[in-house]
Amino acid sequence: MGIMKEFREFAVKGNVIDLAVGVIIGGAFGKIVDSVVKDLIMPVVGLFFGKLDFSNLFLALGTAPAGTADTLQAYRDAGVPVFAYGSFITIALNFIILAFIIFLMIKQVNKLKRAAPPAEPPATPEEVLLLREIRDNLRK
Template sequence: MGMMQEFREFAVKGNVIDLAVGVIIGGAFGKIVGSLVDDVIMPVVGSIVGSLDFSNLYLPLGKIPEGTAPTLAAMKAAGVPTLAYGSFISVAINFLILAFIIFIMVKQINRLKRAEVSAPAAPAAPSEDVLLLREIRDSLKK
């Protein structure tokens, strides 16, 4: 069997296609959650904490040139090394939300799988031949 034939069989298996669909949907879902965190959750958290813009929280690690505005973008433009911990907080919240949603999804899928497995099929009724053979056996025992 040629390598192209083996690759084609591998590529068209259901698992590979399912994985590709999962990666595409996961990427789109990641963008949705990123927007939720950046545009909805972080402004609310910032207003509760005191009008903080988490994306602008940083710690300069070098000397700040005079006349530089105290924003993260200005520090980066001036070449000042910074520790942008506000961005890290946003990404960490993004991760926690994604992890929680995936946990809920996997939990529900497992629950549905258990429901399918836990309902065993009723045994099939014996055929007429088996019933007739049992009657014959019982009559011979007498």
């Protein structure tokens, strides 16, 4: 029974729950960044490089059967081993953009932390004020 109690204490700690929430939000955020790169950035980059589609850049490491279309998916469907460096370029670009966005977010959070005004000191209790008044009267 002791191990179950320890596990429950571990699982309910704030850090574990925060981590779980972070992983879930991170997964969703990763999909958003993937879409931004795939649907918004890569078409613009491809336009500058002559309508180049990075996701379809590959090097066939075998021979494809006759009549196979010259696309990455067609080669994979035919069972031909491929070196898909275009997919790697896309994923690397996703990582760089995601890292840059996280950097900007952390930079903003740190800026907000520095800009936060210092908290007001707590009000002096009435007892302390009375004792100070008595002390000051005794000095006169």
